[in-house]
Amino acid sequence: MKPENKRKKNRSLCLKIVLIALGDLLAAALCVGIVVLFHYVLPKQYGDAGIVIAESPEEITDMFALPGEEGFEENPEAGNGSHIEDGLADSQGNSSGSADSGKKDKFNTTNTGTSMIETELNTEWNAMKTTITEIVQKRTAHYDLTVTKREIGENDDKVTYFVADLYVRNVQYLRTAFARGVYGKNIRQFPDTISRDNNALFSISGDFYGNSERGVVIRNGVLYRENVVDADICVLYLDGTMETYSPSAFDGEAVLKKGAWQAWTFGPQLLDGSGAVLDQFRTTSYLNKENPRCAIGYVAPGHYMLVTVDGRDDGYSRGVTITELAQIMAKLGCQTAYNLDGGNSACMYYENDYLNRLSGDERAISDIIYLEAEE
Amino acid sequence: MKYLRKIKRAVIWLLPHGSIVLGAAFITFWILDYLNPMIGFLDNAITDWLFLAFCIFNLLNGILAASLVWKHMGKKNQEAETAEAEKTETE
Known part of the structure; x- marks a missing residue:
């Protein structure tokens, strides 16, 4: 050729x-x-209406006193709010049992082996002063809400975050709402729209349950979904306590028996149940970068901290790592704390406006945690 | 018969490409899942079925490759035997 x-x-x-x-x-x-x-x-609407596991009565019984009232007492429960491994003994010395004991009866488990990352505490913060400005004070018949804006650090290292210090007479005043009022997948709305639709005075973003088909979803006492995936779970109980679980330590039957009011699947859990930052977090090094964040923390029955950290805005707020978020929650006095959906989703809403500065365009999300507006 | 041969050729052509396409797709899902595990790109009903298809494609590819190797080895052995027989004859 x-x-x-x-x-x-x-x-x-x-x-x-x-x-x-x-x-x-x-x-x-x-x-x-x-x-x-x-x-x-x-978008896909699920036909399943959910199983009611806790009634939401017309008249909610008062369980806790508000600050300044007779009978008000801070009573943090130490040592049993965070469940990390199989067989972990709680503060009463009771073992939570092995991985197979009864957990799979109701709750299906899939474990894809998400990595755990080591803690790297920000020790520089110990020497820094935090500037605190009170921006909201609201007291109603059923709850007491104080929101403060806090700033720490300077220039490109500055972090700005918002802390909602919330006392409620009953945990049932801390509610959640779905986008468009519908349980489904990829159903989203802007947080302020969801808030207005539900007559919310105050709200933060939830766990974006609608992004996935799996994960434990309990909202306002209704069980919608029961797949335990490779993510930590946070449960808010009717008795006012809040506990966080690793996937292997989660016992669905026990959770339902105790009386769950809300359950979120996102994570990771941040504290060890007695206010100390965990040694490891169930997340990846990619997600542990400095980002806007949202978190919910538990101080005592009826007393919660909802935190939104701004980010991706050097000079105003760089964002925080998961570890730094845990440090913030620990410093606020939380015994247990749990990371919620952050990034562009991170927001704190109050009376028809956002308190925080959104990082980028407003993002439509699946769900919010909110307080209803009252006289 | 011709028709069957055409189908056979098409299948033999498609099988490796199916594996390539699904393999590349799963690498993409793996990366997306690493960046945001909560969305669950690897852990949903659709990718479960795609993974099954991926496994079937690879299984068939493996069988096809093995049979081609077998055929090729058989052919080579036969050629070697023929060459040796011719050599013996000449001698």
Whole structure:
């Protein structure tokens, strides 16, 4: 064969190979696109109305006193609010049992082995002063809410966060709401819209349950979903206590028996149940970067901290790592704390406006945690 | 018969490409899942079925590759035997 013809043949062969490879890549991109479309974009309403596990009465009984009232007493429960491993003994010395004991009766478990990352405390904060400005004070018949804006650090290292210090007479005043009032997948609304639709005085973003088909979802005493996945779970009980669980330590039957009011699946859990920052977090090093964050913390029955940290805005607030968030919650006096959806979702809403500075465009989310407006 | 041969050729052509497409798709899902595990790109009903398809494609590819290798080895052995027989004859 003449060299020229051989060269032509080789060239056309190369072209064929490139075209075929491009075709494969396009097909792969199409495949990914279709999955993203059906899994992440298209809304899907679940027909399941959920199982009512705790009644939401018209008249809610008062269980706790508010600050300044007779009978008010801070009574933090130490040592049993965070459940980390199988067989972990709680503060009464009772073992929570092995991984297989009864947990799979009602709650299905899938474990994909998310990594654990080590704690790296920000020790520089110990020497820094936090500037605190009170921006909201609201007292009603059923709750006492104080929101403060706090700033620590300077210039590019500055962190700005908002702390909602909340006392409620009954945990049932701390409610959650779905986007569009509907339980489903990829159903989203802007947080201020969800808040207005539910007559919320105050709200923060939830756990974005609608992003996934799995995870434990209990809202306002209704059990919607019961798949335990590889993420920590936070449960708020009717007795006012809040506990966090690793997937292997979560006992669904026990949780339902104790009387769950809310349950979120996002995480990680931040504190060890007695106010100390955990040694490891169930997250990845990629997600542990400085970001806007939201968290809920438990101080005592009827006393909670809801925190929103701004970020991605150097000079105003750089954001925080998971460890730094845990340090903030520990410093606020929380015994147990839990990370909620952050990033662009992180928001704190009060009376028709956002208290915090959103990092980027307002993001539509699946759910909020809120307080209803009262006289 | 011709028709069957055409189908057989098409299947043999499609099988490796199916594996490539699904393999590339799963690598993408793995990366997305690493960046945001809560969305669960690897842990949902759709990717469960895709994974099954991926396994089937790979299984069939493996069988096809093994049979081609077997055929190729058989052919080589036969050629070697023929060459040796010819050599013996000449001698």
